[in-house]
Amino acid sequence: MKILQKNNQHSCCGHDEDSNNKANTNHSVSHDEHDGHDHNHDLGDASLWSIFLPAILSFVMLAIAIVFDNFLPQTWFKAYVRIVWYVVAYIPVGLPVLKESFDSAKKGDVFSEFLLMSIATVGAFAIGEYPEGVAVMLFYAVGEIFQGIAVQRAKKDIKCLLDQRPDEVTIIENQVAKAVKAATVSIGAIIQLKAGDKLGLDGILVSDNASFNTAALTGESVPDTKKKGDSVLAGMINGNTLALVKVTTAYEDSKLSKILEMVQDATSKKAPTELFIRKFAKIYTPIVVLLAIGICLVPMLFVSTYVFSDWLYRALVFLVISCPCALVISIPLGYFGGIGAASKNGILFKGSNFLDLMATIQNVVLDKTGTLTKGVFKVQEVVFDTAFDKNEILKMVNALESQSSHPIATAIHDWVGAVDSTVELVNVEEIPGHGLRAFVKEKELVVGNFKLLEKFRIQHNVAHDSLVYTLIAIAYDAQFVGYITIADVIKADASLAIEKLKKLGIAVTMLSGDKNTVVQDVATKLGIVTAYGGLLPEGKVEKVNEILARKQTVAFVGDGVNDAPVIALSTVGIAMGGLGSDATIETADVVIQDDKPSKIATAITIAKQTKKIVWQNISMAFVVKAAVLLLGAAGLATMWEAVFADVGVALLAILNAVRIQRMKF
Incomplete structure (x- = not known):
């Protein structure tokens, strides 16, 4: 059942799309195709009226026929006239499904849901159950349309949220x-x-x-x-x-372009549950076809009053009930809805597999700078040895720091002002986790933490461990010059973030390359019990490995280039999308686009809710289908119960799946 995709303008996410956005259609997010077939009912140039028109025609003809059969008996509505009437009623909804069944068989996918519906309805006609044959296909067609609408709405929500670039x-x-x-x-x-x-x-x-x-x-x-x-x-x-x-x-x-690419890739990264259901459907469908054949023919050997048409009817009911549509549509749609709900909250999951993983997180490990603090440093104090020319040293430090994109470098630049173009730097080197080094006037200039001074064996007499502020040590010509104190500001919702995580029963750890006194001060203010400072990138990796060694799941949250290795190592890597470096965003599995740490708990909540809805759908589909399958095999269920077990359960599962997009988190 396919409907043409539209090209007309429409209102999207509260903003009117103009002609400039037409070029962006190539960025639309494609939904899963189940069983290798495209089930998307794109709401195209045709209105909802024309989309439902075939079903409406079939329904009107079926209703008239039922009235003639049961309430207004007519002498002319018999034999071939009656058969032809029901066939004409069947064609608008049945022909597309018969065609899909034929096309899928040509591609090698014989045991599709289209085949099940085709056999069941054509079989109903063969044994004279015309009203039920038309009714089953009619309800199936209506169910497919609603599925298509649900999928398109989910696609539209994500596309509108993310494809916001003017042409x-x-x-x-x-x-x-x-x-x-x-x-x-x-x-x-x-x-x-x-x-x-x-x-x-x-x-x-x-x-x-x-x-x-x-x-x-x-x-x-x-x-x-x-x-x-x-x-x-x-x-x-x-x-x-x-x-x-x-x-x-x-x-x-641009970051938005990269995010769009990530969303397009997201649907290719399936959750284990989703992959299992797809594989399950491939095995399940041929098995139920064989069972249906058995239900029809095997009783011939054991039942003395065997009537072929009765047992064929039971087999056809069995086929309708067994259609796996509710599972193969509603489960991917559940994950898709989760990705959409996260996007509405400024959170990007790069695949449904990460939704599953996020729902299992036991530990959240956070970087400090740029994650829990704003990463907007301000110089508090400049303490230099009087033996040095303060202005000259600051000019050199400013020139060197201009080579770095670190927030500390920005703070120094804001304090000193424009870079002096007369300062010539030679052999500039960034030492990860330590700072910067270069040569000015053939003399070595070192700017970074006190560990950097120790690395180059430069003596100093500062009790730096006792000072709360972040310290930037400076040495020139192998002599200690002094230090600059810099303070960062804790984000407004950082405390709320920790509180939310604790309510979810998740252990919180803070790691930082900053000095330990600063780290412990921030940890105390936020209520974080476990915090480690003075860590190099490999130190962060080591701490995360210690948690992983306890067979526990870890989500690491960071923003800097140095965080990329530990993000890659963790169960789920989360990047702050606004302040985050491109390398970190590329490596991360989840991106928080507005840099708010409170969104970490939101992401976990959405993941848990998505997984809950998916398993509700699986349970509901299996329980209802199993019950009606047994009734059908025993001859206690008619085609009407079969329709509920298939289309009814599918619609309920779809409504449950799209529910997550309307939730408030």
């Missing part, structure tokens, strides 16, 4: 505004955003300030005010002032 943008060229294709805009170009315009590429704000609606990316409706120099991302909608943005990333490399 065209307005750039300023020679002080003239010009509309161009977003994909052709080069890095460094200036984009002009009018009030209500949607940003097409990542960049930095050139205007003094602007307010952006980030709901499409983060699920948050609260406007986000940005200042000059702040990063802004594709998909954000400008508020009520004219804004200028300098492009920093190519169209195809």
Whole structure:
């Protein structure tokens, strides 16, 4: 049963899609095809009326025939006229299924649900049960349409949430505004955003300030005010002032583009439950066909009053009941609904398999900077030995830190100001977990934590372990110069995040490369019992390995390049999507797009709820089908009960599956 896909404009996620978005149709998220067949009923140019028209025609003709048969007996409604009437009533809903059965058989998939419905309904006609033959196919067709609508709604929800890039943008060229294709805009170009315009590429704000609606990316409706120099991302909608943005990333490399690619890949990563059901259906269907044949023919050997038509009817009822549609449609749709619900909350799961894993998490291990704290450092104090020229040293430190994207480097740059172009750096080297080193005027400049000084055997007399603030040690020409104290701010919802995780019964651990006094201070404020500071990347890996060695599941949450190895190691890796590095986002299994740590508990809750709904559907389908199968084999169930066991259970399972998208988390 296929319906043409539409190309007309429609309202999506509260925003009207214009013609610019037509080019984005290639980014739509494809739903699972079960049993190798496309069951998507794309709501196309045809209206709902035309979609249901074949079913309506069949229903009207069936209703009239039943009235003639039972309430208004007619002398003319007999023999061939009656048969032809029921055949005509059957054709609108039955012909597409018969065709699908034939096409699937040609592809080698003989035992499809289409074959089951075809055998059952054609068999009903063969034994003279015309009303039931039409009714079974009619209800099956209506069920398929509702399934298609449910799938399309889930697809539309995710597509609308994520595919928010305009096809065209307005750039300023020679002080003239010009509309161009977003994909052709080069890095460094200036984009002009009018009030209500949607940003097409990542960049930095050139205007003094602007307010952006980030709901499409983060699920948050609260406007986000940005200042000059702040990063802004594709998909954000400008508020009520004219804004200028300098492009920093190519169209195809924007975070939104990467997220879109991840969503397209997500449906290919199946959950174990989903994979099992698909394999189960492949084995289950031929078995029930053989059992149906047995139900029809085997009693011939044992039953003295054997009547072929009676036992054939039982076999046909058995086939209708056994159709695995409820399982192979509602289970993928359940996972799809979970991915959609997460997207609405600013959380991206890269596959349904990660929904399953997330539901099993026992430990959440969090990085500190950028995850529980804002990662927006501010210089508090500069303590230098008077033997050194403070201004000269700061110029060199600022030039060196400009080579790094770390938040600490940004804090120093904001404190010192513009980089002095006369400072020449040679052999710049970033030492992971420690800091930076370079040569200035043929003398070694070292900027980083105190472990870096120890690494280069530079003597100092600072009791750095007793100080709460983050310290940046500086050495020049193998001599200790002094240090800069920097403070970070705990995120507003960090405490709520820890509280939610504890309520879910999940153990929380904090790891950081920052000094231990700072880490313990943050841990105390947030109520985290287990926290470790002063860790290099390999130290974080070691701590996560210790938990994994206890046969417990771990979700690691981080944002920096250094977090990529431990994210890859953990059961589920979670990246902060706003502050997170590209490497971390690529490695992670789950991305929190608005950097809110409280969304970690939301992600776990959605995963648990999705798994619960999936297993509810599995249980309901098996219990109902098993009961009616036994009744059908014993001759106690008619085609009407069979229709409920198949189409009824499928519809109930689908309604249950899409329910998660309407839940509040």
